[in-house]
Amino acid sequence: MSEEVKIVEVGPRDGLQNEMKILSTEKRVELIRKLIGTGLRFLEGGSFVSPKAIPQMENSDEIWDSLRSESADLCFLVPNQKGFEVALQAGVKSIAVFSATSDAFTRKNINRSVEESLDQFEPIVGEAKRKKIRVRGYISTVFGCPYEGFQDPKKCLKVTERLFKMGADEISIGDTIGVAHPRQIASVFGLLKKGFDIRKIAAHLHDTRGMAIVNIREALGQGVRVFDASIGGLGGCPYATGSSGNVATEEVCWLLEGLGFKTGVSVARLLAVAAWVEKEVERALKAKFYLSGPKHLYYDEPQSME
Structure with missing residues (x-):
C-alpha cells in the first residue's frame, strides 16, 4: 500500500490575499468547491483579518457558512483576539495562528516581536482547544527574512516548541521568501524530527528560485508527510516584497504520485481548476x-492523472 501524504491547499487564503483582482x-x-472536487480535504478557507488591511479576505464568515457541510477541513487564519472572536461567532472548526523566527518581520507584519506575538496567541x-477547535501554527521566515537575512535554525525550534506547548495540532514551517536550499531543508527538518513528531509538521515552500520541488524531495527524505501548496502557484506573502508564489499544488501532487506516494488528489482536475482561476484573477x-x-510526461503515468 502506498504511503499517504497530506496536502494542505492554501490557495483560497494565502493564494488570493495578494491578488490585485478581488474575487467575490x-x-x-466556488473555488473551494472546485478544489474539494479534485480530492483535496484540507484547505485554507480565508482569514478573519480587517478588510481594510486585506480586502481580499472580506466576508470569510460567509465562506464558512456556505461550506460548513462540505466533507473537508477548512482552516481560517485569526490574526488576533478580535479575529478569533469573529471565528468563534461564525462557528469554525479549525483556525490558524502565525508567528515567525524574525523579530523584524513580525514587527513589520503585526507590530510585535516574536515573543509578543506568541504571548498574544497563547490564550x-x-x-x-477547550472548545475543541483544531489549531494550526504557521512559522514564517524560517529559512530567510527579507529584513534580517539568514535565520538560525534554533529560532525555529524555539517557536515550534512554544506553539506545541500551547496546544497546536500541526505546525507549518515556512520558506516565506523562497530562498531555502535543500541543505537548509535537511538541517531544519532534521533538527525538528529529533525533538517533535515529524508527522505533525508541514513544509510550506515558495518557488521564488525554482527550488520548491527539490526542497520538497529533501523534506520527504527527512520524514515530512504534510505539504502546503497553492493551486496554480497563487500567492506569496504581502509583507515580503519581491517574493513569488507558493509551490503549485498540481506540481506537488504530480511529484508525490510519481514517487509512489498517495495524495488522493487528481492532477488532471487540478489543472482544470487552475485554468478557471487564471481567468478569474485576470x-x-x-x-x-x-x-x-x-501532457503525457511518463509512459507509466501517476494515478493522480486519472
Missing part, C-alpha cells in the same frame, strides 16, 4: 506544470 465571496466559495490557542499563472499542460 461567491467566487471564493487564543488555549481557548480554541492574469497569467506562472506555475511550470500548469503552463506545460496535461
